[in-house]
Amino acid sequence: MTADDLAAALATPEMQPAAALDAVGRLAEAVTGARLVTLMIHDPDDDSSERIWSNMPDAYPVSGRKPANHTHWSEIVIDRQETFVANSIAEVAAVFDDHPLIRSLGCESCMNLPIIVAGQVLGTVNCLDAAGYWTPERVAAARALLVPGAAAYLLHRQTAKESAQ
Numbered sequence: 001m002t003a004d005d006l007a008a009a010l011a012t013p014e015m016q017p018a019a020a021l022d023a024v025g026r027l028a029e030a031v032t033g034a035r036l037v038t039l040m041i042h043d044p045d046d047d048s049s050e051r052i053w054s055n056m057p058d059a060y061p062v063s064g065r066k067p068a069n070h071t072h073w074s075e076i077v078i079d080r081q082e083t084f085v086a087n088s089i090a091e092v093a094a095v096f097d098d099h100p101l102i103r104s105l106g107c108e109s110c111m112n113l114p115i116i117v118a119g120q121v122l123g124t125v126n127c128l129d130a131a132g133y134w135t136p137e138r139v140a141a142a143r144a145l146l147v148p149g150a151a152a153y154l155l156h157r158q159t160a161k162e163s164a165q
Contacts (some may be wrong), residue, residue, distance in 0.1 A: 010151055017159045020152035021053040024125070024145065031144050034108050038062070041123040041153065042068070042078065048062060049123070058152060059105055071095045074127040077114050078121050083136045083142070084112040084154035102128060109133045113142050123152040 009019035021039055027156040028037045038060050039053035046063040068074055076084045086092045089108040093099040102108070108131035112124045125145050133150070 010155065017152065017156040020155050024148050024152040025053045025055055027129075027148055028125050028127055028145055030141050032111070032127045032129075034111075034129045034133075036102075036105055036126075036128040038126045039123060039149075039152075040126060042121050044120065053125070056105065059101060067093060070145060073112070077112055077124060081114050081116050081121055082094065082108075083114065083139060085139060086110050087132050087134050089131065106130065111139055111142060113149070115144060115146065115153050117150050117154060122150070122157065124150050 004079065005023050009023040010016075012019055025037050025039055028039075035054075036059075037055045038051055040049045040051050042049050046065070047068045049068060050065045051060060051063050054060040054062060066080070071094070073084050076082050084095075086095065087109045089099060089103050092110055093100055094109065096102065096110075103109070105128075107128035110126060110128040111134045112126050114121045115123050115125065125142070127142065156157070
């Protein structure tokens, strides 16, 4: 997946926003090499999140809304708008109740990259892999997902608003 693939997905009206989300998810796989990638949206109005894309839909399906995760994770990602990194299953377990499932998939570390537009976290790109996977270099490389993520998340938001009207 390349930036050109994403541009093509964004330009294809009949495939929106699914094509754009798929392009961002596949780009996240390519850029980070992560085993598990999911995309979540964040709704500040009701303080909830929703999975809108997953490369492992059997384990992590696209699903309904759930309450926000009020831990030091939300302080880092939502409040401070910074990337969260946990490089051990113990660090993952401290913030995510589904850590047994995460571990069963061969993942013991995660990186959650907030997608921020106009000072608001629209959602996160979540990448998980083996323990110790998230080196400073891999986290820095993931920043390449910020603009493509913003485009896809804005398109998703616009489409959801239009559908609700």
